[in-house]
Amino acid sequence: MSVFDHFKKRWVLPFFFLGENTISLIGGALASASAFVMAGFWMVDILGHGGSTNPYIGLITFLFLPGIFILGLILIPIGIAIQRKKLLAEGVLPSIYPDIDFNEPMFRHALNFVVVATFINFVIVGVASYRGVAYMDTPSFCGAACHVPMQPQWVAYQHSPHSHVDCTECHVGSGFENYVHAKMAGMKQLVGVTFNTFPRPIRADLSDLRPARATCEQCHAPKRFVGDRLMVKTAFADDEKNSMTKTMLVLHLGGVDSLARMSGIHGHHLDHFEYVASDSGDQTIIAVDAPGANGSTTEYVSSDWKGPVKGTKRVMDCMDCHNQATHVFQTAEDAVDESMADSSISADLPFVHKEGLQLIQATYASQAVAATKIKSGIEDYYRTQYPTVWNTQRAKVEQAAQSLVTVYKQNVFPEMHVTWGTYPNNIGHTNFPGCFRCHDGNHTSKDGKTITNDCTACHNLLAVDEPNPKLLSEMNFQ
Numbered sequence: 302m303s304v305f306d307h308f309k310k311r312w313v314l315p316f317f318f319l320g321e322n323t324i325s326l327i328g329g330a331l332a333s334a335s336a337f338v339m340a341g342f343w344m345v346d347i348l349g350h351g352g353s354t355n356p357y358i359g360l361i362t363f364l365f366l367p368g369i370f371i372l373g374l375i376l377i378p379i380g381i382a383i384q385r386k387k388l389l390a391e392g393v394l395p396s397i398y399p400d401i402d403f404n405e406p407m408f409r410h411a412l413n414f415v416v417v418a419t420f421i422n423f424v425i426v427g428v429a430s431y432r433g434v435a436y437m438d439t440p441s442f443c444g445a446a447c448h449v450p451m452q453p454q455w456v457a458y459q460h461s462p463h464s465h466v467d468c469t470e471c472h473v474g475s476g477f478e479n480y481v482h483a484k485m486a487g488m489k490q491l492v493g494v495t496f497n498t499f500p501r502p503i504r505a506d507l508s509d510l511r512p513a514r515a516t517c518e519q520c521h522a523p524k525r526f527v528g529d530r531l532m533v534k535t536a537f538a539d540d541e542k543n544s545m546t547k548t549m550l551v552l553h554l555g556g557v558d559s560l561a562r563m564s565g566i567h568g569h570h571l572d573h574f575e576y577v578a579s580d581s582g583d584q585t586i587i588a589v590d591a592p593g594a595n596g597s598t599t600e601y602v603s604s605d606w607k608g609p610v611k612g613t614k615r616v617m618d619c620m621d622c623h624n625q626a627t628h629v630f631q632t633a634e635d636a637v638d639e640s641m642a643d644s645s646i647s648a649d650l651p652f653v654h655k656e657g658l659q660l661i662q663a664t665y666a667s668q669a670v671a672a673t674k675i676k677s678g679i680e681d682y683y684r685t686q687y688p689t690v691w692n693t694q695r696a697k698v699e700q701a702a703q704s705l706v707t708v709y710k711q712n713v714f715p716e717m718h719v720t721w722g723t724y725p726n727n728i729g730h731t732n733f734p735g736c737f738r739c740h741d742g743n744h745t746s747k748d749g750k751t752i753t754n755d756c757t758a759c760h761n762l763l764a765v766d767e768p769n770p771k772l773l774s775e776m777n778f779q
């Protein structure tokens with residue numbers, strides 16, 4: 302007898318004979334159905350349309366489906382063992398197992414059962430999983446279903462220029478590696494949410510995000526010359542009149558011009574700068590390597606840093622400056638100034654800048670408490686201090702109260718320990734270190750070069766906090 306025949310007689314035929322029992326057949330159907338569905342997920346992923354950041358999708362692809370699959374596989378031998386024991390006890394276990402024969406009704410019967418059961422399971426599990434995953438890929442699920450932990454990022458996302466870009470675009474993307482990485486991260490987050498151990502606030506780590514090449518640069522061309530850009534900022538003071546001033550600057554955005562020359566803010570930095578930070582939020586940058594001509598690099602080290610330069614190097618990309626491209630958190634001053642500039646908080650109300658700021662900067666136990674206290678705070682103020690304003694401009698007072706509450710709710714999340722300034726914005730240098738993490742005049746190379754701190758390298762200040770810049774009225778700038 303050949304080895305093959307022996308194998309067939311000893312294992313394959315008994316398997317089919319004894320396998321024809323309910324438990325094994327259900328096991329087989331479960332295993333094959335889940336295998337189909339998993340294969341479907343993998344295909345979708347390889348084709349690049351299924352990438353998902355969703356923490357819960359990990360539950361399905363990493364736990365649920367393989368769980369069903371393994372359960373199915375385990376049920377098959379269990380069924381066989383039970384069947385064998387039963388037949389042995391009845392003394393009807395054949396000494397020679399019947400050959401597999403498609404003319405044999407018993408075998409056809411078994412096969413039919415497996416095929417039909419597999420098909421039904423496939424449809425049920427497949428549709429359910431597909432629908433679940435499709436839903437879970439939507440920003441509203443990422444942001445809203447996982448309510449408490451994601452709330453600050455979700456709210457900030459909704460009023461950003463990228464509110465129509467799916468979370469998955471920036472946080473996961475396609476490709477098997479990304480997929481697995483995101484699934485593992487998702488599982489960790491899921492555990493955090495289940496056991497309520499997630500950090501408050503959730504801290505962003507740029508190295509967890511996809512590189513800008515795969516995200517931002519898919520929509521924004523990196524090598525494009527933008528030239529200079531005029532910026533006008535409106536601010537209000539704390540006096541009774543809420544005196545308005547303007548700041549005008551011309552930012553040297555630059556870029557890469559048609560002769561491939563790099564200039565300004567969007568120029569050199571994107572030419573493979575590497576830096577080392579001493580904190581995970583990259584707020585304290587201790588050293589930068591900048592490429593120069595002929596493949597040379599210049600290393601600039603902070604003079605505040607006494608030790609050796611050690612740590613993970615990060616290649617600078619869009620997100621090192623635009624870390625708040627999507628999750629925009631304002632300072633209290635900027636938020637109030639902006640609302641006053643667009644008149645949702647009327648500058649006609651005496652001291653509204655000062656009072657409003659004080660109210661939104663106070664500490665409250667929750668957003669709900671804040672909403673009540675801010676509203677009553679502003680109304681009480683005008684009722685008691687400016688009864689004429691209260692009597693004649695009630696609508697403006699109520700509108701201001703409403704806007705202050707909105708501004709608060711967009712930026713402060715007591716449950717997540719997120720308050721004004723929790724999340725730094727790396728653009729600029731007036732509220733957070735930002736550009737001055739490197740351009741502080743304190744990062745120097747061995748041969749004595751310093752990363753520039755010259756105001757004019759980045760912008761020309763045309764007016765700083767002027768009530769009525771002449772230039773602005775000449776330009777008729779709105």
Ligand code: HEC
Pocket residue numbers: 440441443444450451454455458463466467468469470471472503504505506507509510516620623624625626627628724725
């Ligand atoms: C255009 C790209 C983009 C989109 C779209 C986007 N994010 Fe982000 N997200 C970022 C960047 C960049 C950071 C890092 C911010 C920083 O370092 O300050 C971040 C940080 C976060 C963080 C902080 C913790 C972490 O993972 O590092 C959370 C939570 C988050 N995003 C959730 C979401 C959710 C939920 C959505 C969809 C509603 C979303 N994001 C959509 C770019 C994006």
Ligand code: HEC
Pocket residue numbers: 462463466470471513516517518519520521619620623626
């Ligand atoms: C899916 C396409 C897409 C992706 C991905 C994307 N953006 Fe944008 N981005 C846009 C569009 C469209 C606008 C213009 C929105 C508008 O004008 O309202 C925009 C606007 C901006 C602006 C100008 C904002 C302003 O206030 O004027 C910046 C800065 C920006 N994106 C940076 C980034 C960065 C950084 C990333 C990567 C983290 C990124 N974008 C990813 C499509 C995208």
Ligand code: HEC
Pocket residue numbers: 513517518521522523527530552554566567570571617618619620621622623728729
């Ligand atoms: C060194 C910091 C820095 C880096 C790196 C950087 N930017 Fe910017 N970017 C700025 C500043 C500063 C502005 C102007 C101020 C603002 O928009 O708030 C700006 C403005 C923009 C704008 C608006 C431009 C316009 O015409 O109004 C877009 C879009 C943008 N950046 C996209 C990107 C993308 C995409 C990348 C990566 C390829 C990138 N930026 C890399 C600092 C940077």
Ligand code: HEC
Pocket residue numbers: 553565566569570576586589590591599601617622727728729735736737738739740752753758759
């Ligand atoms: C990680 C460190 C780092 C950060 C953060 C950074 N820069 Fe730079 N930047 C450099 C280095 C290094 C150089 C000089 C490279 C060289 O020429 O050797 C430079 C050069 C420049 C230049 C060209 C200066 C010139 O004289 O040619 C401009 C403009 C500039 N940066 C603007 C900005 C702005 C605006 C920001 C913030 C939005 C910023 N940088 C953030 C490291 C940084």
Ligand code: HEC
Pocket residue numbers: 534548550552728729730731736737740753754755756757758759760762765
């Ligand atoms: C490395 C680049 C860089 C240097 C050097 C620099 N700035 Fe700026 N500055 C910026 C950027 C970028 C912004 C715009 C921030 C934004 O988009 O809100 C800015 C904004 C400002 C503003 C307006 C801030 C506001 O919110 O009203 C003032 C004022 C200002 N800078 C003053 C200075 C002065 C004074 C110096 C010289 C000591 C200087 N800056 C040096 C990059 C720089």
